[in-house]
Amino acid sequence: MREAATPWERLRQMLITVGPGALWLGLFVLIPTLIMLVASLMSRGSLGQLVPPFGLHNYLRFFSDPLFLEIIGRSLWIGLWSTVFIMLLGYPLAFYIAQSRHKEVLLLLVVIPFFTNFLIRVYAWIVIFQKEGLLNGLITAFGLPPAELLPSTLAVYVATVYTYLPFFVLPLYAAVERIDWSQLEAAYDLGARPIRAFWEAIFPQTVPGLFEGFLLVFIPAVGTFVIADLLGGGKVTLIGNLIQLQFGSAQNWAFGSAASMVLMAMVLLGLWLYARTQGEKGLDKLV
Amino acid sequence: MEPTLFRGRRERKLGQNLAVRLEGITKRFGDQKAVDNVSLDIRDGEFFSLLGPSGCGKTTLLRMIAGFDTPDEGRVIIGGKDMTEVPPYLRPVNTVFQNYALFPHMTVEQNIAFGLRMKKMPRDEIARRVQWALELINLPGYEKRRTDQMSGGQRQRIALARALVNEPEVLLLDEPLSALDLKLRQELRVDLMNLQERLGITFIFVTHDQEEALVMSDRIAVMNKGRIEQLGPTEEIYELPKTAFVAKFIGDSNLIPAQALEPRKVRTALGEFVLDEEDALTPGQEVLLSIRPEKIRLFRDKPNLPNVFRARIDDIIYTGSENQYVLLADGQRLMCETLNQDIQEPGHEEFTYDEEVWVALTPEKLVVIEGGVEGSNPYA
Amino acid sequence: MKRLLSIHAWLVFAFLYLPIAVIVALSFNQSRFGVRFTGFTFDWYVRLFSNERILEYLTNTLIVAVVSTVVSTVLGTLLAVGLVRHRFRWQNALRYLLYVPVVVPDVVMGISLLLLFDVVRDAIGWPRLSLFTIILAHISFQIAYVTLVVRARLMLLDPSLEEAAKDLGATPWLTFREVTLPLIMPGVVSGALLAFSLSLDDFVVTFFTAGPGSTTLPLYIYSSVKLGVSPEIHALSTLMVGITILVLLLGTLFWRKRA
Numbered sequence: 022m023r024e025a026a027t028p029w030e031r032l033r034q035m036l037i038t039v040g041p042g043a044l045w046l047g048l049f050v051l052i053p054t055l056i057m058l059v060a061s062l063m064s065r066g067s068l069g070q071l072v073p074p075f076g077l078h079n080y081l082r083f084f085s086d087p088l089f090l091e092i093i094g095r096s097l098w099i100g101l102w103s104t105v106f107i108m109l110l111g112y113p114l115a116f117y118i119a120q121s122r123h124k125e126v127l128l129l130l131v132v133i134p135f136f137t138n139f140l141i142r143v144y145a146w147i148v149i150f151q152k153e154g155l156l157n158g159l160i161t162a163f164g165l166p167p168a169e170l171l172p173s174t175l176a177v178y179v180a181t182v183y184t185y186l187p188f189f190v191l192p193l194y195a196a197v198e199r200i201d202w203s204q205l206e207a208a209y210d211l212g213a214r215p216i217r218a219f220w221e222a223i224f225p226q227t228v229p230g231l232f233e234g235f236l237l238v239f240i241p242a243v244g245t246f247v248i249a250d251l252l253g254g255g256k257v258t259l260i261g262n263l264i265q266l267q268f269g270s271a272q273n274w275a276f277g278s279a280a281s282m283v284l285m286a287m288v289l290l291g292l293w294l295y296a297r298t299q300g301e302k303g304l305d306k307l308v
Numbered sequence: 309m310e311p312t313l314f315r316g317r318r319e320r321k322l323g324q325n326l327a328v329r330l331e332g333i334t335k336r337f338g339d340q341k342a343v344d345n346v347s348l349d350i351r352d353g354e355f356f357s358l359l360g361p362s363g364c365g366k367t368t369l370l371r372m373i374a375g376f377d378t379p380d381e382g383r384v385i386i387g388g389k390d391m392t393e394v395p396p397y398l399r400p401v402n403t404v405f406q407n408y409a410l411f412p413h414m415t416v417e418q419n420i421a422f423g424l425r426m427k428k429m430p431r432d433e434i435a436r437r438v439q440w441a442l443e444l445i446n447l448p449g450y451e452k453r454r455t456d457q458m459s460g461g462q463r464q465r466i467a468l469a470r471a472l473v474n475e476p477e478v479l480l481l482d483e484p485l486s487a488l489d490l491k492l493r494q495e496l497r498v499d500l501m502n503l504q505e506r507l508g509i510t511f512i513f514v515t516h517d518q519e520e521a522l523v524m525s526d527r528i529a530v531m532n533k534g535r536i537e538q539l540g541p542t543e544e545i546y547e548l549p550k551t552a553f554v555a556k557f558i559g560d561s562n563l564i565p566a567q568a569l570e571p572r573k574v575r576t577a578l579g580e581f582v583l584d585e586e587d588a589l590t591p592g593q594e595v596l597l598s599i600r601p602e603k604i605r606l607f608r609d610k611p612n613l614p615n616v617f618r619a620r621i622d623d624i625i626y627t628g629s630e631n632q633y634v635l636l637a638d639g640q641r642l643m644c645e646t647l648n649q650d651i652q653e654p655g656h657e658e659f660t661y662d663e664e665v666w667v668a669l670t671p672e673k674l675v676v677i678e679g680g681v682e683g684s685n686p687y688a
Numbered sequence: 689m690k691r692l693l694s695i696h697a698w699l700v701f702a703f704l705y706l707p708i709a710v711i712v713a714l715s716f717n718q719s720r721f722g723v724r725f726t727g728f729t730f731d732w733y734v735r736l737f738s739n740e741r742i743l744e745y746l747t748n749t750l751i752v753a754v755v756s757t758v759v760s761t762v763l764g765t766l767l768a769v770g771l772v773r774h775r776f777r778w779q780n781a782l783r784y785l786l787y788v789p790v791v792v793p794d795v796v797m798g799i800s801l802l803l804l805f806d807v808v809r810d811a812i813g814w815p816r817l818s819l820f821t822i823i824l825a826h827i828s829f830q831i832a833y834v835t836l837v838v839r840a841r842l843m844l845l846d847p848s849l850e851e852a853a854k855d856l857g858a859t860p861w862l863t864f865r866e867v868t869l870p871l872i873m874p875g876v877v878s879g880a881l882l883a884f885s886l887s888l889d890d891f892v893v894t895f896f897t898a899g900p901g902s903t904t905l906p907l908y909i910y911s912s913v914k915l916g917v918s919p920e921i922h923a924l925s926t927l928m929v930g931i932t933i934l935v936l937l938l939g940t941l942f943w944r945k946r947a
Binding site: 155246 | 689693694696697700701703704705706707708710711714724763764766767769770771773774776782785786787788789791792793794795796799800801802803804807824825827828831832835860885888889891892896905906909910913914917921922925928929932933935936937940944
C-alpha cells in the first residue's frame with residue numbers, strides 16, 4: 022500500500038505545477054504593472070527619462086486639461102458606438118448561423134477574418150478608403166468628384182466595426198447555441214405572440230452572451246491605437262494614440278504611464294461591474 | 309346513455325362534449341411518417357393518455373394539438389373549432405413541458421403570471437390568480453424564489469401551475485414525470501389525478517411508462533410506429549390486448565402461437581387448449597394466445613382443471629412482494645408471478661429450482677390475438 | 689422574417705469578405721497605383737520573394753511564435769493543473785492575475801513590459817530589446833490564455849479517473865503522464881494553437897518590446913503601410929490570408945475526423 026501524500030509531498034507537487042507559471046506572471050505581469058504605477062508618479066527628465074520628484078502631477082495634468090478629457094471621451098464614444106453597430110450586425114447573424122443547416126461552414130466564414138492578421142484587416146480599409154481607392158473609384162465612376170475619405174472618423178468607425186465583429190459573433194453564437202428553444206414554445210403556449218415571445222423567452226437567454234461580446238469588443242476598441250493611427254492619422258486621437266505618442270516621439274514616459282493607468286483603471290472598473298452582474302464564471306467565458 | 313368509464317375502481321361520469329377531435333392526422337419528417345393517419349376523440353373532462361415507446365409519434369401528436377407542429381394531412385378540432393392552422397398562442401390549450409421550460413430569468417411568481425400577463429389581465433387579478441395557483445400546487449410563499457433553486461418536483465409543480473392558471477380547455481402533459489425519481493413520481497401521480505378530478509379540465513398525457521398510464525387514465529391510446537395500436541378504457545387495454553405489441557408493451561405477457569382446431573379449441577406446442585365461450589375461431593386459423601404472468605396458476609399435484617400441462621421451474625426471481633418463476637415446458641419459456649403471501653394453498657404454493665410442476669391456464673384468462681405471430685416483439 | 693435574417697446575414701458576410709477580396713484582387717493587378725484593374729500579373733509576388741528582408745522577418749516571426757508557444761504551453765498547462773488540484777493561500781490573487789493579460793489593452797501590456805525591460809537594463813545592463821524580449825513578452829500573455837483553456841478542460845475531467853489510477857498504484861507523476869495529460873490533451877492542443885496564433889498576430893506588444901534587428905512580419909507591414917500602400921503588401925497579405933484559410937480548413941477537417 023502506498024502512503025497517502027504527506028503535506029511535504031503535496032507542497033512539492035504544488036511548487037512544481039504552480040511555481041513556474043506563478044513566478045512568470047509575477048515577474049512579467051505584476052511587477053511591470055507596479056513599475057508602471059511608480060513611473061506614473063515620476064517626472065520627465067531632460068532626455069525623457071524617468072526622474073524624481075514623485076507626485077500626482079501627471080494625473081492632475083491629465084484630468085485638468087480638456088484636451089485629454091476630450092481624448093478619453095472620444096475613445097469611449099467611438100468604442101461605444103462601434104460596439105453598438107457591431108451588435109446590430111452580429112446579433113441577427115448569430116441566430117442565422119445557429120439555425121442554418123450549414124452552420125459549420127458559416128462559422129468558418131466568421132472565424133477566417135477572426136484569424137486573419139489584424140494589420141491586414143486594417144490595411145484592407147486603407148486600400149478601400151484611400152484617395153485612389155475602391156470607394157473613390159466608384160464615386161468617380163458616377164462622375165462625382167473624389168472624396169477625402171482618409172484620414173477620417175468614418176474610416177476609423179468602419180475599420181473598428183470590421184475588426185472586432187467576429188469577436189462579438191463567436192461568443193454570442195455560443196450563447197444562441199445553448200438557447201433552450203422549448204421556452205419559446207412555452208411562451209407561445211401561454212399566449213405570447215412571436216415578437217413578444219422572442220423578447221420574453223429568447224432575448225433574456227442571450228443577455229450573458231451579449232455582455233460577454235460587449236466586453237470582448239468594447240475593451241479593445243477603446244484601447245486600440247493602430248486603427249486610429251492608420252486610418253485617422255492625426256485627425257482622430259484616442260487614448261491608445263496618446264500613450265503611444267508619450268512613449269514615442271513625445272518622450273514622456275511618466276505621463277504615458279499615467280495615461281496607461283487611467284486606461285487600465287477604466288477597464289478594470291468595467292470588468293468589476295461585469296463580474297458583479299455575471300459572477301466569476303462570466304470572466305472565464307471571456308477567453 | 310352517458311358513457312361510463314372506470315378509473316381505478318371508481319365510476320366516473322364524463323361530459324358528452326368533445327374536447328379534442330383528431331381527424332386523419334398525418335405528419336411526415338422527411339420521408340418518415342411520424343404520425344400516420346390518426347383519428348381519435350377525447351371527451352370533456354377526460355384523463356386521456358397517449359402511451360408508447362420513444363419515437364412512436366405520441367409527442368408529435370401532442371405538439372400538433374398544442375400548435376407547435378402543423379399536420380401534413382388531417383384536422384385538429386379543439387372545443388368544436390377547427391384549429392389545424394391556428395398558432396399556439398391563440399389556442400385554448402396549455403402545455404406542461406417535459407423539461408418544464410420554466411423561464412430561468414423569472415421568479416416563480418413571474419413564471420406563473422406570464423400567461424395572464426399576455427392576456428393583459430389587470431394586475432390585482434393576476435396576483436389573485438397566482439396565489440390561487442400556488443395554493444393549488446401547495447407552494448404558497450414561494451413567489452419570489454428563482455426557479456433554478458428549486459427541486460425537480462417543485463419545478464414540475466410550478467410548470468403545472470403556470471399552465472393551469474390560464475384555465476385551459478385542455479391541458480397537455482408531455483412526460484411531465486419522467487425526470488423525477490420513482491418515489492416522487494408515485495406521489496405526483498396521485499396528486500395529478502386528484503387535481504384533474506377537482507378542476508374537471510381535460511388532460512392529455514403523453515408517457516412511455518405503462519404503469520403511469522394505467523394508474524391515472526380514463527382511456528389510453530397505445531401508439532406504435534405513428535399509428536394507434538389500440539384505444540380503449542384502461543382495464544380493457546390491460547385485460548384484452550388486441551395486438552401482440554399491446555400485450556407485450558403493457559405489462560408482461562406470455563405469447564403462445566396456436567392453431568385453431570375448433571371455434572373454441574386450439575393446438576399449441578404445449579398441448580390442446582380450450583378457450584373462453586366468447587371466442588370463435590375458424591378452424592385452421594393461426595393465432596397468438598396471450599396470458600399475463602400473474603394469471604398462470606401452478607400446482608404441485610395435478611389439478612382437475614382445463615388446459616393443464618407439465619413444466620419445470622427453470623429460474624426463480626425473488627422481488628420481495630412476488631416470486632417470479634421462469635417455466636420451461638417443451639422448449640417454450642413462460643413467466644409466472646405469484647404473490648408472496650404466506651398462505652400455502654393450491655395455486656399459491658412455493659416451489660424450488662428444478663421442481664416439476666403442473667401449470668393451469670384458465671380459459672377466461674387466455675386472450676386470443678388474431679393476426680398471427682408478426683409483431684410479437686414490441687421493440688422490433 | 690427568415691428571409692430578412694438571411695439577407696442580413698449575407699450582407700454581413702459580404703462586408704467581412706469585401707476588403708479581403710479587394711486585397712487579393714489587387715495583388716494580381718499590374719497597375720501600381722489605384723484600383724483600376726489593368727492586367728493580371730505575378731510580378732508583386734516575384735518582387736516579394738526576391739526581397740531578402742521578408743525572409744528574415746518571417747524567420748523572426750516564426751522563431752518568436754514557436755519558442756514562446758512551447759514555453760507558455762508547458763508553463764500554462766502546469767499552472768492549470770496546480771490551480772485545479774491544489775488549494776493554497778494567494779490562490780484567488782493568482783487567478784485574478786491570470787485575467788490581467790487577457791483583459792488589459794495591448795498598449796498597456798506593451799508599455800509596462802517596455803518599462804520593465806528598461807528598468808532592469810538600467811540596473812544590470814541587460815537585456816537589450818531584441819527577439820529575446822519579444823519572446824518574454826509574448827509568453828507573458830500567452831501563458832494566461834493557455835492556462836484558462838486547459839483549466840476549462842481539466843474542470844470537466846472526472847476526478848475519479850485520477851483516483852482510479854492512484855488506486856491502481858500509479859505515483860503522482862505517472863498518474864499525470866498516463867491519465868491526466870492524455871485526457872486534457874485536446875485542451876492543451878487548443879491552448880497551444882491559440883497561443884501560436886496570438887503570437888503570429890501580435891503587433892502592439894511586439895511594437896513596444898522589439899529592438900533593432902528584431903523586426904517581425906506585423907512590424908514590417910505596419911511600417912510599410914505607414915509609408916503608403918504598395919502592391920507587395922497586397923501580395924504578402926494575400927499569402928497570409930491564404931495560409932490562414934488553409935490552416936483553418938485543415939484544422940476543421942482534422943477535428944471533424946476525430947469527432
